[in-house]
Amino acid sequence: MTLTTILLQQLVNGLVLGSFYALVALGYTMVFGVVKLLNFAHGDLYMVGAFIGLLALSLVAGAVGTSWVGVGLAILLSMLAVGFFGVFIERIAYAPMLKAPRLSILITALAVSLVLQNGVLSLTGGQVMPFSPKLGFAGINLGDIFINYKQIALAGAAAVLMLALELFVSRTQYGRAMRAVSVDKDMSELMGIDVNRIIAVTFFVGTALAAAAGTMAGAYYGSIWYFMGFLIGLKAFTAAVIGGIGSIPGAMLGGLVLGLLESFGTQIPGIGSAWKDVFSFSVLILVLVFKPTGLLGKSEQERM
Amino acid sequence: MKLTMTSALAGLTLALALSTATFAADIKIGVLVPTTGGQASYGQDMANAVQLAMDELNKAGGGNTYSMVVGDDGCDPQQAVNAATKLASSGIAGVVGGYCSGATIPTLKIFGDAKLPFIITAANSTKLIPANPGNAFMINSTGNDQVAKAIDVWKAKGVKSLAIVNEGDAYSQDLATLAQKSFTEGGGTVADFETVNHGEQDFSSVVTKIKAANPDAVFWTAYDDDGGPFIKQLREGGYQGAIYVGDGSTSTNLLKLAGDASEGVFAFSSPTAEFLPDAKAFADAYQAKFNVAPSSYGPLTYDGMKLLADAISKAGGTDSAKVIDALSKEDYKGLAGEISFRPDHTLARSNFIVIEAKGGAWALAQ
Numbered sequence: 174m175t176l177t178t179i180l181l182q183q184l185v186n187g188l189v190l191g192s193f194y195a196l197v198a199l200g201y202t203m204v205f206g207v208v209k210l211l212n213f214a215h216g217d218l219y220m221v222g223a224f225i226g227l228l229a230l231s232l233v234a235g236a237v238g239t240s241w242v243g244v245g246l247a248i249l250l251s252m253l254a255v256g257f258f259g260v261f262i263e264r265i266a267y268a269p270m271l272k273a274p275r276l277s278i279l280i281t282a283l284a285v286s287l288v289l290q291n292g293v294l295s296l297t298g299g300q301v302m303p304f305s306p307k308l309g310f311a312g313i314n315l316g317d318i319f320i321n322y323k324q325i326a327l328a329g330a331a332a333v334l335m336l337a338l339e340l341f342v343s344r345t346q347y348g349r350a351m352r353a354v355s356v357d358k359d360m361s362e363l364m365g366i367d368v369n370r371i372i373a374v375t376f377f378v379g380t381a382l383a384a385a386a387g388t389m390a391g392a393y394y395g396s397i398w399y400f401m402g403f404l405i406g407l408k409a410f411t412a413a414v415i416g417g418i419g420s421i422p423g424a425m426l427g428g429l430v431l432g433l434l435e436s437f438g439t440q441i442p443g444i445g446s447a448w449k450d451v452f453s454f455s456v457l458i459l460v461l462v463f464k465p466t467g468l469l470g471k472s473e474q475e476r477m
Numbered sequence: 478m479k480l481t482m483t484s485a486l487a488g489l490t491l492a493l494a495l496s497t498a499t500f501a502a503d504i505k506i507g508v509l510v511p512t513t514g515g516q517a518s519y520g521q522d523m524a525n526a527v528q529l530a531m532d533e534l535n536k537a538g539g540g541n542t543y544s545m546v547v548g549d550d551g552c553d554p555q556q557a558v559n560a561a562t563k564l565a566s567s568g569i570a571g572v573v574g575g576y577c578s579g580a581t582i583p584t585l586k587i588f589g590d591a592k593l594p595f596i597i598t599a600a601n602s603t604k605l606i607p608a609n610p611g612n613a614f615m616i617n618s619t620g621n622d623q624v625a626k627a628i629d630v631w632k633a634k635g636v637k638s639l640a641i642v643n644e645g646d647a648y649s650q651d652l653a654t655l656a657q658k659s660f661t662e663g664g665g666t667v668a669d670f671e672t673v674n675h676g677e678q679d680f681s682s683v684v685t686k687i688k689a690a691n692p693d694a695v696f697w698t699a700y701d702d703d704g705g706p707f708i709k710q711l712r713e714g715g716y717q718g719a720i721y722v723g724d725g726s727t728s729t730n731l732l733k734l735a736g737d738a739s740e741g742v743f744a745f746s747s748p749t750a751e752f753l754p755d756a757k758a759f760a761d762a763y764q765a766k767f768n769v770a771p772s773s774y775g776p777l778t779y780d781g782m783k784l785l786a787d788a789i790s791k792a793g794g795t796d797s798a799k800v801i802d803a804l805s806k807e808d809y810k811g812l813a814g815e816i817s818f819r820p821d822h823t824l825a826r827s828n829f830i831v832i833e834a835k836g837g838a839w840a841l842a843q
Contacts, residue, residue: 396702449682
């Protein structure tokens with residue numbers, strides 16, 4: 174392999190990894206935009222999404238098999254189920270806290286994270302479970318660069334979801350209301366927007382995206398376990414901050430940037446896989462030093 | 478119970494009095510294993526193996542009648558000290574066992590002061606070696622031995638360049654750096670040395686690097702939960718060389734997680750009953766007596782008890798200095814292979830075996 178092909182292959186790797194980060198980062202950023210909450214349970218909803226996806230796949234396997242159609246169906250079912258689960262969590266855990274000091278709701282989010290992790294731990298016995306749909310090993314060979322169909326499908330599905338989200342936020346009435354609530358919640362309420370409903374919709378969409386990412390990750394990597402949401406939750410949060418937390422295009426960009434930083438970081442001599450996290454988090458610090466609002470974030474002006 | 482204690486004590490007195498004679502003697506052996514706590518199932522398995530060995534020894538005649546006293550170390554250093562002290566004062570002629578390295582280390586001095594021969598059958602941390610006052614013998618191979626075995630295998634298979642992947646924890650990093658050092662010293666090239674995060678599922682960038690370096694073999698030194706996905710991605714990424722994994726990845730779970738990609742993967746494993754041709758009779762007898770299959774350290778512990786009995790008969794009695802001397806000169810053929818010791822009382826020859834994944838199950842590699 175020449176250096177060019179290695180770098181192109183790493184570009185593919187980074188884009189695939191970045192798609193996962195972006196999908197999870199979107200949920201973080203949307204929830205933060207609307208309720209100013211850092212939902213630390215978001216990574217765990219990704220994990221729950223993966224388990225529900227596995228369950229859904231086994232339910233539809235009899236009818237459509239566990240190939241592409243089955244996985245697609247499992248992703249949709251998981252998005253739907255976990256989306257409602259996200260709304261349920263918002264209603265019982267976060268809604269009563271919305272008027273409380275910010276710190277209380279942050280701690281509630283940590284508690285929800287622990288409940289989800291330990292709940293799945295006790296249900297599954299802490300075992301790593303195989304998630305093995307029949308998607309095969311096939312792919313496209315471009316010279317020395319190998320892209321398998323799973324990677325293409327994954328990046329494609331992520332792009333479609335992100336495009337759909339963008340259209341939803343910019344073109345629909347709910348999207349407009351969501352943007353209004355994120356600018357000024359109290360004023361929106363005075364203008365007749367049902368803020369609670371908008372918050373619920375935000376949680377539904379954000380959680381459904383995480384569930385989609387979780388199910389896709391399970392099908393792509395082939396194994397799921399109760400702690401799988403922790404690391405990606407942390408990374409997706411980082412991606413959201415790099416892109417500018419609260420900004421939807423920012424989360425997409427941040428996810429891809431982080432994915433690319435990690436895959437190229439592995440390739441840089443002297444950094445390598447052992448130091449790749451140090452490398453990507455150093456970039457995070459640099460971004461925060463020179464542009465504290467993130468790459469696409471808008472600076473907020475506090476009026477005194 | 479009281480009756481057997483008395484008779485055992487009487488027997489011991491007799492044994493001491495007639496230790497140089499070939500008369501029949503009753504000999505008590507301490508068994509130091511965890512029988513409570515998270516590792517209890519392994520401890521119970523080891524105690525069962527000792528029991529089985531004793532039954533056979535007693536049935537075969539040969540003069541001595543063996544019985545055991547179990548000390549529960551709970552896999553906890555403090556509890557182990559108490560258990561060892563109690564064992565040392567209960568008139569035993571030697572000790573077999575030692576599962577958790579951390580719990581076994583502090584007992585070495587206690588058994589050393591009591592001058593009791595101690596056959597360590599499972600614990601294999603290299604930290605046990607300098608802590609040994611001279612009475613203990615390790616019959617499970619250490620990390621050094623695993624690497625030695627690996628180097629032999631690679632040499633035989635013509636592996637000249639190697640990629641090593643670990644997860645940065647004490648176990649997998651030690652194994653990785655040890656392998657790197659030995660392989661380089663042996664004239665091989667470590668084409669790539671990678672460290673990944675535990676629980677991070679995406680190995681694609683590392684896979685690309687390995688593929689670019691194109692080594693003859695890849696050695697994964699960490700555990701099975703990430704090893705499965707790693708192997709899968711390595712194969713999906715188009716790597717076609719050999720894949721080896723360390724003894725932390727020898728579970729069947731690895732095969733399930735890696736799916737079809739696991740075919741032909743080699744692993745270095747401690748000798749377990751299912752892969753030892755000589756252990757069939759042992760496994761059958763074990764199953765018949767205890768109604769479960771022996772687990773990982775059964776065969777080694779069985780060997781340990783038989784080895785101690787062999788040394789006692791060679792020493793002509795239970796005089797500890799003579800038994801220890803006999804042990805250090807031992808050349809015993811057990812289920813798990815030949816047992817003889819280096820001057821530091823570790824196994825002279827590595828007992829690691831090589832297994833290969835075939836059709837979703839592990840089989841002994843040729």
